[in-house]
Amino acid sequence: MPRTGVFLCHCGSNIAGTVNIDQTIEASRNFPGVVHVDEYRYLCSEMGQDIIKKAIEDNNLDRVVVGTCSPRMHENTFRKAAAEAGLNPYLLEVANIREHCSWVHKDMEEGTPKAIALLRAAAAKVALNEALEAPKLEVEKRALVIGGGIAGIQAALDIAEAGYPVDIVEREPSIGGRMAQLEKTFPTLDCSACILTPKMVEAAQHPNINLITYAEVEEVNGFVGQFDVKIKQKARYVDPVKCTGCGICWEKCPAKAPSEFEMGLAKRKSIYVPFAQAVPMVPVIDKETCLYFRKGRCQICEKECPPQAIDYEQQDEIIERRYGAIVVATGFDQMDPSIYGEYGYGQHPDILTGLEFERLFNASGPTGGKVVRLSDGKPPKKVVFIQCVGSRDKARGMNYCSKICCMFTAKQAILLKEKLPDAKSYVFYIDVRTAGKGYEEFQRRAAEEYDVAYLRGQVGKIFPEGDHLVVHGVDSLSGKVVDIKADMVVLSAASIARADAPELGRKIGINTDSYNFFNEAHPKLKPVETHTAGIFIAGACQTPKDIPDTVAQASAAAVKAVGLLSKEMLQGEACTAEVDEAECSGCLHCVAVCPYTAIDAKEIEERYGDGTLKRTVAEVNPALCQGCGSCSAICRSGSINQKGFSNEQILAEVDAICLQR
Amino acid sequence: MSTAVNETSAGKEPLIVSFCCNWCSYAGGDLAGTSRMSYPANVKVIRVPCSGRINPMFILRAFQRGADGVLVAGCHPGDCHYSTGNYHGRRRLSAFKRLVEFAGFEPERFEVRWISSSEGDKFAEEMTAMTNKIKALGPNRKMRDARWQKIT
Numbered sequence: 001m002p003r004t005g006v007f008l009c010h011c012g013s014n015i016a017g018t019v020n021i022d023q024t025i026e027a028s029r030n031f032p033g034v035v036h037v038d039e040y041r042y043l044c045s046e047m048g049q050d051i052i053k054k055a056i057e058d059n060n061l062d063r064v065v066v067g068t069c070s071p072r073m074h075e076n077t078f079r080k081a082a083a084e085a086g087l088n089p090y091l092l093e094v095a096n097i098r099e100h101c102s103w104v105h106k107d108m109e110e111g112t113p114k115a116i117a118l119l120r121a122a123a124a125k126v127a128l129n130e131a132l133e134a135p136k137l138e139v140e141k142r143a144l145v146i147g148g149g150i151a152g153i154q155a156a157l158d159i160a161e162a163g164y165p166v167d168i169v170e171r172e173p174s175i176g177g178r179m180a181q182l183e184k185t186f187p188t189l190d191c192s193a194c195i196l197t198p199k200m201v202e203a204a205q206h207p208n209i210n211l212i213t214y215a216e217v218e219e220v221n222g223f224v225g226q227f228d229v230k231i232k233q234k235a236r237y238v239d240p241v242k243c244t245g246c247g248i249c250w251e252k253c254p255a256k257a258p259s260e261f262e263m264g265l266a267k268r269k270s271i272y273v274p275f276a277q278a279v280p281m282v283p284v285i286d287k288e289t290c291l292y293f294r295k296g297r298c299q300i301c302e303k304e305c306p307p308q309a310i311d312y313e314q315q316d317e318i319i320e321r322r323y324g325a326i327v328v329a330t331g332f333d334q335m336d337p338s339i340y341g342e343y344g345y346g347q348h349p350d351i352l353t354g355l356e357f358e359r360l361f362n363a364s365g366p367t368g369g370k371v372v373r374l375s376d377g378k379p380p381k382k383v384v385f386i387q388c389v390g391s392r393d394k395a396r397g398m399n400y401c402s403k404i405c406c407m408f409t410a411k412q413a414i415l416l417k418e419k420l421p422d423a424k425s426y427v428f429y430i431d432v433r434t435a436g437k438g439y440e441e442f443q444r445r446a447a448e449e450y451d452v453a454y455l456r457g458q459v460g461k462i463f464p465e466g467d468h469l470v471v472h473g474v475d476s477l478s479g480k481v482v483d484i485k486a487d488m489v490v491l492s493a494a495s496i497a498r499a500d501a502p503e504l505g506r507k508i509g510i511n512t513d514s515y516n517f518f519n520e521a522h523p524k525l526k527p528v529e530t531h532t533a534g535i536f537i538a539g540a541c542q543t544p545k546d547i548p549d550t551v552a553q554a555s556a557a558a559v560k561a562v563g564l565l566s567k568e569m570l571q572g573e574a575c576t577a578e579v580d581e582a583e584c585s586g587c588l589h590c591v592a593v594c595p596y597t598a599i600d601a602k603e604i605e606e607r608y609g610d611g612t613l614k615r616t617v618a619e620v621n622p623a624l625c626q627g628c629g630s631c632s633a634i635c636r637s638g639s640i641n642q643k644g645f646s647n648e649q650i651l652a653e654v655d656a657i658c659l660q661r
Numbered sequence: 662m663s664t665a666v667n668e669t670s671a672g673k674e675p676l677i678v679s680f681c682c683n684w685c686s687y688a689g690g691d692l693a694g695t696s697r698m699s700y701p702a703n704v705k706v707i708r709v710p711c712s713g714r715i716n717p718m719f720i721l722r723a724f725q726r727g728a729d730g731v732l733v734a735g736c737h738p739g740d741c742h743y744s745t746g747n748y749h750g751r752r753r754l755s756a757f758k759r760l761v762e763f764a765g766f767e768p769e770r771f772e773v774r775w776i777s778s779s780e781g782d783k784f785a786e787e788m789t790a791m792t793n794k795i796k797a798l799g800p801n802r803k804m805r806d807a808r809w810q811k812i813t
């Protein structure tokens with residue numbers, strides 16, 4: 001028989017107001033196993049805790065029930081107190097008689113019997129509690145950042161500055177992300193490369209940062225503090241140690257392919273760096289288009305390379321490394337607007353997306369910085385911008401607002417006027433949304449000082465007519481149909497999640513929302529955490545955002561990662577699952593429902609008659625198990641059971657509650 | 662042991678056992694408390710880590726022991742603290758509900774609800790609605806094991 005003590009808190013009048021303390025105490029005396037009862041005004045106070053500690057010692061209590069506020073509030077407080085009195089902290093249970101009883105019921109007639117029922121259940125459960133030990137977990141003092149856009153770069157710099165080593169895994173041959181593709185940035189119009197390039201270089205040169213570009217995360221195992229990650233380093237066919245980035249190879253290379261960086265608007269060579277300020281300045285060979293790889297002859301790059309850095313024999317490599325924390329910063333894509341047939345995207349060279357149009361301003365872009373029509377090379381006189389192409393469109397696109405388009409459209413319209421003072425911009429919009437410091441002022445300037453015409457309304461059709469594109473829309477404020485003979489049309493295509501985000505999410509064990517953006521742990525209070533401890537998110541992979549918000553979130557994620565890395569030890573979950581090997585039939589249904597891959601098959605040998613028998617059973621890794629109990633619910637034979645919430649404990653609570661008296 | 666009588670089965674107040682996941686619904690219950698939203702004392706909550714922890718055996722046991730209604734509450738689909746637990750729970754419990762019906766028991770006595778930690782109002786509403794529904798249905802006579810009352 002256990003020796004249980006029951007302690008009741010008045011919580012001033014919070015509990016005592018609707019629960020009759022005397023009656024409850026008297027009833028508690030009669031619960032099976034209870035040898036001691038007491039009550040106090042505020043059990044959580046130091047005095048209150050001392051009462052519990054002293055009672056444990058004086059009465060040799062080996063189980064404790066406290067009837068107090070919610071266990072989510074003070075379970076830890078009381079468990080610590082019990083531990084100080086020499087009791088294993090998991091031998092204490094909390095009956096929630098405040099939030100779940102005294103505060104929600106009107107009088108003692110209702111409150112008292114319910115409090116008694118809840119205490120009886122807790123006493124029945126605690127009788128079956130066992131002493132548990134939370135595993136202590138070591139923390140690998142190194143962080144992984146996935147994605148080397150501005151979010152990843154900022155997070156890595158902050159972590160590195162705090163003194164921890166950090167690896168950035170970037171899929172492309174260079175870090176920089178979308179920001180590297182931008183010309184100038186709202187709301188101040190500073191040149192994107194001028195503010196980004198120094199950060200890229202700083203990251204590359206930081207002694208604590210290791211860039212792993214042209215690489216992808218293959219597999220993530222483990223858990224907070226100890227993530228075991230497999231990274232696939234794709235073969236560059238260029239030795240990064242020997243390469244000096246002189247550029248002779250890509251100058252001489254005879255083969256061409258559409259440039260990903262230029263959104264296909266220009267060509268690059270088969271051996272290439274994606275853009276002039278690439279970091280690292282080490283090219284890669286694109287095997288698909290390289291003449292040597294396709295036809296076995298050419299090798300011009302190899303012949304021309306002064307330091308002989310070309311290595312056609314290079315193979316993909318797997319890097320295996322352990323990290324304590326992971327920051328995911330894989331950014332966003334633009335929606336392909338060709339699903340909107342009425343806009344004719346993809347059918348006419350002068351209908352572009354916002355990102356494509358952005359490239360036309362850039363001196364190293366497809367037109368050398370001249371804003372011209374791609375059809376005939378002439379500067380446009382009239383440019384029509386169409387907002388919300390795929391955003392705020394429940395029927396065909398995304399429900400959400402992409403948040404950045406109103407601002408980058410105002411920016412591009414300003415830049416256009418500065419380049420081509422004769423050009424006139426028109427913006428079709430649903431609403432102009434420019435919340436942010438200096439944003440409204442910026443958009444106003446576009447409208448007032450740069451002669452940008454804002455037309456509230458939607459465009460029904462765009463069609464070519466002679467040299468022009470006729471934009472047929474409605475100005476809903478005047479109620480008039482407008483036809484604009486435009487030279488170019490720019491579509492603000494929705495910002496969307498990266499296509500591989502759900503797959504990456506599954507690999508690393510974080511989930512995505514209905515739009516495939518990564519989910520934060522709490523929409524207000526945990527914006528950079530995920531539901532998986534030790535994995536954080538930053539930037540546009542969480543939802544569309546501009547650079548200021550991205551950078552702020554990246555620094556926040558870095559602080560969370562650093563907070564984790566600075567710990568000597570982490571406390572694991574004590575209420576893990578446990579297998580009774582003698583009973584386990586080896587069906588392994590538990591393996592399928594475990595969200596943490598914490599269960600594996602194990603071969604055991606058993607004596608059978610005179611010989612031995614080999615048999616498969618389930619085995620739980622307590623360091624990986626987070627205590628959800630899914631395995632214990634699915635197990636037919638009841639041979640896998642969760643400590644702290646065992647079948648027997650829960651059934652004991654059910655029985656006790658149904659005694660309703 | 663004491664000679665407890667289940668009042669419900671004796672025709673008085675019904676008993677509703679509610680299994681609530683620690684992360685969402687139990688916290689929603691806490692919020693109902695903090696916000697002083699009242700609901701009937703007929704409801705008694707058992708805390709479990711996740712709705713995916715619920716073995717149908719727990720529910721059957723509650724009905725056997727004389728509970729008149731059982732309400733399982735967990736995080737909204739997609740919000741599970743353990744990422745997939747509530748999906749497993751949802752599948753298992755909806756199959757279980759059909760089985761209960763097939764076995765000739767009133768399936769309305771058993772419900773699953775998704776209540777987040779910010780939905781204190783929803784917690785109170787669901788608990789009230791469940792209690793009212795069970796009151797209308799009357800006591801659980803079909804599955805209650807009368808011997809249990811005698812034993813205890």
Ligand SMILES: Cc1cc2nc3c(=O)[nH]c(=O)nc-3n(C[C@H](O)[C@H](O)[C@H](O)COP(=O)(O)OP(=O)(O)OC[C@H]3O[C@@H](n4cnc5c(N)ncnc54)[C@H](O)[C@@H]3O)c2cc1C
Nearest residue numbers: 147149150151171177178185186330331332539540546547
């Ligand atoms: C047309 C246009 C104009 C804009 N103008 C402005 C402006 O003027 N001012 C402003 O503040 N904002 C502007 N923005 C928004 C700005 O681009 C974003 O805020 C910013 O790029 C977000 O940074 P990020 O690092 O989160 O994502 P990204 O820039 O998308 O970077 C993500 C990085 O992760 C890499 N990656 C993706 N998947 C993987 C993977 N699986 N493994 C490894 N690496 C991966 C990508 O290759 C990329 O390098 C504009 C956006 C557009 C489309």
